[in-house]
Amino acid sequence: MVSAMGMTALLGGCGSTGSSDVTLRLVAADYGDSPANSSKKYWDSLVKAYEATHSGVKVEVSVYSWNDVDRKVKEMVDAGHAPDLAQIGAYADYAAAGKLYAASDLLSIRTQADFLSQLADAGQWNHVQYGIPFAASTRVLFYNKTMFESAGLTPPSSWDQLAADAKVLKDKGVKYPFALPLGPEEAQAETMQWMLSGGDGGSGGTGYTDDIGTYTIDSQQNVSTFTWLKDDLVDKGLTGPVAPGKLNRAQAFAAFADGQVGMVNGHPTLIQQAEQKGVRFGMVPTPSRSGRARSSMGVSDWMMAFKQNGHAEQTGDFLNYVYSRKNVLDFSRTYGLLPVTSSASNVMSASDAAPDKALHPFLDQLATSEMYPVGKTSWAAVSAAVKQNIGQALAPGGSPAGVLTRLQATATAADSASAN
Template sequence: MIATVSAMGMTAFLGGCGSTGSSDVTLRLVAADYGDSAANSSQKYWDSLVKEYETTHPGVKVQVSVYSWNDVDRKVKEMVDAGHAPDMAQIGAYADYAAAGKLYAASDLLSIRTQADFLSQLADAGQWSHTQYGIPFAASTRVLFYNKTLFTSAGITPPTSWDELAADARALKAKGVKYPFALPLGPEEAQAETMQWLLSGGDGGTGGTGFTDEIGTYTIDSEQNVRTFSWLKDDLVAKGLTGPVAPGKLNRAQAFAAFADGQVGMVDGHPTLIQQAEAKGVRFGMVPTPSRTGRARASMGVSDWMMAFKQNGHADQIGDFLNFVYSEKNVLDFSRDYGLLPVTTSASNAMSASDAAPDKALHPFLDQLATSELYPVGKTSWASVSAAVKQNIGQAVAPGGDPAGVLTRLQATATAADSAAGTG
């Protein structure tokens, strides 16, 4: 979600060292790439981590395959469908595999100390049928990034409401800004941009419903959500305020890169954009994402998930490796490398207490995490619903598009997926 991604889609295989004869075990992990170039691919993180682990565990080898977020969920599904599940996968959703009985419960793998260290709202979100199968790996929240230089030139201030956002976008367009407001509804992470807008679409100070209501029933085509996407289509996209690339074809990585190049006035972003913008010398600010009325409402949180498949056995070795992965040091190293939020209490407390870079810049995101609303990842239907949103939501704001029709079709997809999964 959460998350910036690499277009490299590369695969790395990391060998182990040492041997203990018949006790040798090779673990296979498929992981997502959080980098935005070959230079900072997640391969480097896993390469270093695995090397350190294998040095003290000569009987265990870990092979890591790293794919872009455009490909990683599909790759894992193909492996599982072919009967060759990896030992571990670090991807975007877990519940469908849990419901199929393919995953180890977290309690089968992790020490009590490791389990107790996860932030409670993330551990709860990792439950299917009251048992935790999804192990949170990385988290983020969203804020509105704005280019201070472009705002000063246009004589405007950061928006707090949708009306102010549209007015700022018009002023930026008048100054020749290429993307007054970047709206990435492309297939890379459209479900995140969509949920952020749905949550901010409430009236009278109430938050939007997101994808589901309070009891977990899909409400994608609610009247409120239709109004939200009608506003996006009519007040932003149709007026040329979202840039030259159609939102349905604009991926988040492209939008972030354009912001880092000084071509974007505003974009909803997660913490990794800080590093990209700073690396290019962009002067930027961050404010809470505007809502319909400008009043307080829930913000969106995203967690990506680690899971372990039972097919190959190896529960003891998987658990030992994951206990190592989730040490305070390793969680902090990953979070700092990629500008993401720690998923454990110990690492979160350490980051909150630090005023050093990059920790201090992450404090606004960290403060929102405890009260944020996550995707309905505990629903076995969520993976297919998320995929449908990624592929189709851009049509809702396209020229001639019908927001109500698109959302109604997505609702039908969600309802059918829920029915097929046997979950509410």
């Protein structure tokens, strides 16, 4: 969800100090973009406070960049040395392999009830919650206020208005009237946002799956969506000099912060990035085909607890502490992400202070957001295929229908293989 910047920290330890002591080992992702705000500092502070009132429990935390953390956990599990806790990007494979505690085995009823329902539901594999949401974000449309005011434009709510605004910006020499990052870094996110906004008459698009979890990548709506993108944006030169399939999210965000982009779909980290460069920007819900309300895309990262070491009681107690309102708010405010609990979300929604107020547009989207199908063990393979191939749908001579049909075949095969 949030690309980390390679900050790697490892806290060593000597294990249990006595027969009654327990050492919990947590592997966590780094949400910071520099050593100064590495997640190591967040966990150091939280663990210090927890251990001060829990003398029989030690918590050792290893923090890795997002480039490495999922692989590190997999290596540990494959070697037979699973951590007690892992805070990473996906849980379904470990749940399907029987390696995780169910959330109900660990958490108090109060903690379980506090999670936002759509996030808790997305944490289910086979109708049991194993993935515990840890951080969330949604997407909104960022637009360059200076460009829009100069051109006499208003931010778009419909696709037709978006294309018309982009045409005006192009005629005024804007390098990227609408930046469309469908490169391999995070194309699965941009793809899903467009799928969800592609419904007719105000109804939501189908996304990657239907209501019962069957892949619908090549649905008529999705084909129509990508055909519109190709015909009305890309082929008319409204997406800038870099082909969407070669433009990564990080490049698009950097170009927006450099004042080269009129509009781009973005998540909360773009706020600070743009402010640091002095760009005046506004945020509105991502436009839909009809201009009427529809679902936005939500993303969550996950906490999970491995059964191997048998520390269910201590792990659950620590997690109840991690998910206290204070700690959830501290994390969300530090890294510009959305709270995963109702109690913390309510505090943030009611606050007009920084940094809470800046996150209100994203928080407003969360209640009706739709998540990746992370509860499907096939999703990792499908996501990888989308990242590598979706850009071809918008390439010169490319066929949106053909590319989506091939991705659907990949998804169907991956789903079938995961079920066997």
